[in-house]
Amino acid sequence: MPRFFSQLVFGICVITAVLINTAQAGVSEQRAKELTYLLHQDCGACHGMTLKGGLGPPLLPQNLINMSVADISAVITYGRVGTPMPPWKAILTDNDIHWLSKTLKAESNE
């Protein structure tokens, strides 16, 4: 029961975070859905579907404590030289990237 409750709280927090971000980062609801899907399916190819990490590092809240939204955006935009992380600027807009970074950070603020 406590586990169910914590999952529920977590779920509400994630949904709230997504809604807030959608409003703030100027991404449509539809786009937010697509980006969430992309995050888990395609980013998840390296970072794990649940973002717990794989060949790429984990992207869970506790893993991003030392990174700002701007830091995360920079990594997504330009990639990381010397690692398999590619630059996503050819595929995602600045808005998309900002939204993704905020979503990852917002989860870490819980």
Next chain:
Amino acid sequence: MNNCQRLLISTLLFLPSLMIFADCGTLRGTGDLLLIIERMTGSVVIAETTNNTKLCQLTGLGDLSHASVVYSRDQRYAFVFGRDGGLTKIDMLLGQINKRIIQSGNAIGGAISQDGSLVAVSNYTPGGVNIFSSETLELVAKIPTPKSSKSKKSRVVGLTDAPDKRFVFSLFDTGEIWIANMSNLKKPEITKFTGIGKQPYDGLITPDGRHYIAGLFGEDGLALLDLWHPEKGIKRILGNYGKGQKKLPVYKMPHLEGWAIAGNHAFLPAVGQHKVMVVNRNDWTQEKAINVHSQPVFAIGRPDGRQVWVNFAFPDNDTIQVIDTDTLTIVKTMTLGKGILHMEFTPRGEQVWISVRDKDQVVIFDTQSFKSVNTLNVIKPSGIFNTSRAHKIGL
């Protein structure tokens, strides 16, 4: 609502699932069975290739992103390796989970030994290889890897079985290839090759079990180990692999498993290029590069070697191309929907099963006519694994 109505409704609700499940557990062979991973729901589907139907679905397998499967030599049991360190033994005949353990925090596939007695799992967290009895899933040996940083052990990739009761694998963070000889279970004999290249990200063994090849992310070329002559050490091959033109960003790392061999040629997906490399198998030099639709992920040979089917990385993962290995040209291009993640041939290759993730479909094609034979509804399908893998080295 009275009791009868309730009963009727619940019967109607459960009838479809009963009907689906009815097919698992009847007397039959296993040679035409396969298993499809449903990555998002932590479930798998057992299907058969004689009539191209689903038999049953099993749930409760945890995080199945990047999941893979090996089979017992009697082709009855499937061992499913989950991302979350889960190792699940499935009875393909009964359509039941036989046993399930969580053996680490984060894992990336595994292998079954030549004699079928051992199942090995390669782990990211903590790095290393765990080896289990295939019968009971009891831990029989642990092979820890060296530390790559203060707190982390090197992650293991490209784990494969090899003849003479050996497992071979690569260490991503420390750039090594290890051979573990499991003749003495109490004391596995480890042969280590260090400095094999930067960031080996995947490995494969040739179908004859002789050559182990690791793909390197951190530099160009591939690392080759001749298991007939391990004393000769690692040889670097295909120095141009990944070179030649400006590298493109890689949104999905290519897989080396299942690469195609036809006559003297081996076909492998290039990293960061829109090419499939054609390699001379005798001296491991590149003979040609075939231009393809986008960055290839899998280049898988039809069992007879006549065709190579190629899928592609995000964002071009809606397309399949077929290479004729005789003329080295593309003979077919098909757009099937986004998220084409894997292809698996029937044992003799007359059909191919393709998972199309975003359409929640597995589509089945005749490989000669390229006509669609059937389409199955499967939830976010990824890997497809035929039981014929049971009798192939390295699969």
